[in-house]
Amino acid sequence: MKLKDKVTVVTGGANGLGRALCRRFTAEGARAVVVADIDAEGAKKVAQEINGLAVPTNVAIEADIVQLVQKTIEQYGPIDLFCSNAGVLALGGVEAPNETWQRLWDINMMAHLYAARALLPGMLARGEGYLLNVVSSAALLSQLGSAHYAVSKYAALALAEWISITHGDAGIKVSCVCPQGIRTGMAQLAKEDGTLDFFGQGALEPEAVADSVIAGLADERFLILPHPDVAEYFRRKASDYDRWLRGMRRVQARYMSLKGK
Numbered sequence: 001m002k003l004k005d006k007v008t009v010v011t012g013g014a015n016g017l018g019r020a021l022c023r024r025f026t027a028e029g030a031r032a033v034v035v036a037d038i039d040a041e042g043a044k045k046v047a048q049e050i051n052g053l054a055v056p057t058n059v060a061i062e063a064d065i066v067q068l069v070q071k072t073i074e075q076y077g078p079i080d081l082f083c084s085n086a087g088v089l090a091l092g093g094v095e096a097p098n099e100t101w102q103r104l105w106d107i108n109m110m111a112h113l114y115a116a117r118a119l120l121p122g123m124l125a126r127g128e129g130y131l132l133n134v135v136s137s138a139a140l141l142s143q144l145g146s147a148h149y150a151v152s153k154y155a156a157l158a159l160a161e162w163i164s165i166t167h168g169d170a171g172i173k174v175s176c177v178c179p180q181g182i183r184t185g186m187a188q189l190a191k192e193d194g195t196l197d198f199f200g201q202g203a204l205e206p207e208a209v210a211d212s213v214i215a216g217l218a219d220e221r222f223l224i225l226p227h228p229d230v231a232e233y234f235r236r237k238a239s240d241y242d243r244w245l246r247g248m249r250r251v252q253a254r255y256m257s258l259k260g261k
Contacts, residue, residue: 001130001173001217004029007076009068011059011111012086014042017134017182020206021083024214026050032076036068037086059086059111060103062118069118078126081217082119084112085134093147101148108152112159120167127171132217133160137180137230141237142248144255164222173220179209180227202227 008030012018014037023046025033033052037043040056047054055071057064072079088107090100112133123129136143139157143150157176164174181203209226216224225231237244 001081001220002028003081003214003217005031006080007032007034007072007078008081008083009034009036009072009079010083010085011036011057011065011068011115012134013037014039014046017179017206017209018083018085019046020210021085021213022046022050022052024207024210025081026052028214032072034068034072034076059084059114060106062110062114065111065114066118069115073122078122079119079129081130081132082115083132083134084115086111087134087136089146089149091145096148104148104152105155108149109155109159112156116159116163120163120172123172124167124170128173129171130173130175130217131160131163132213133174133176135160135176135178137178137225137227137233139176140178140230140234144252160222175216175220175222175224177209177213177216177224177226178230179204179212179225180230182206182209202229 003025008025010018010022010025010033013022013035018037022033022035033050034055035043035047035050035052036055036057036059038056038058040054043054043056046052053072053075055068057068059065069079086107088104090096090104092100116131119129119131133156135156136149136153138150139153143153157178160174160176163172168174183203183205204226212224212226223231
């Protein structure tokens, strides 16, 4: 897909990668870029910068995503590319409270489902449409220090796979962006926990990830991997799952040692 003359939507568009994607889609000649974010003022600021439309949106609420889709269609016509970028990170394991598990599940997984549910009928009727989901390398390789993040991202990837398998021959394109580390506000939590320093060598600026997204969209690749090493790690995992798990336990031990636990 080329972005020229396309109608696009980016959730989590007020900051970080979402803001970089809004700017880049505009630079690529998109006819419209809709900036959706729970941070209404931040979304408005980005929209003013790129001459787009800001729509305050809490992606954890299905009605908000339905409204986002409806407002975009009313203003610009059918949506060509919907980028589900909004996400959240929290630290903890199985002991984390249910409220935290639910929050990450709602934002990191259910938001993708809500978007697909709102968009697919129209896209299928037209025989075309593109779902661009920002997931994470955690969907392929797990996430040390955050069970709920890993689980929600694995599920988001599984949903995208299912949509591609089920509707790919009907003109629906799906891509998942799976970066290993981006220098954004979300990364600050991982930095404070020590995981960014542990894995952060090669953490990319949002603009570099946006470059990878444009290249991936041009090729219509399902997996867009801004960090090439992730592909090799994933191959190793698939070739010998037990060996990979043993290796990850060693990595986990080093991670805990780094934290002084």
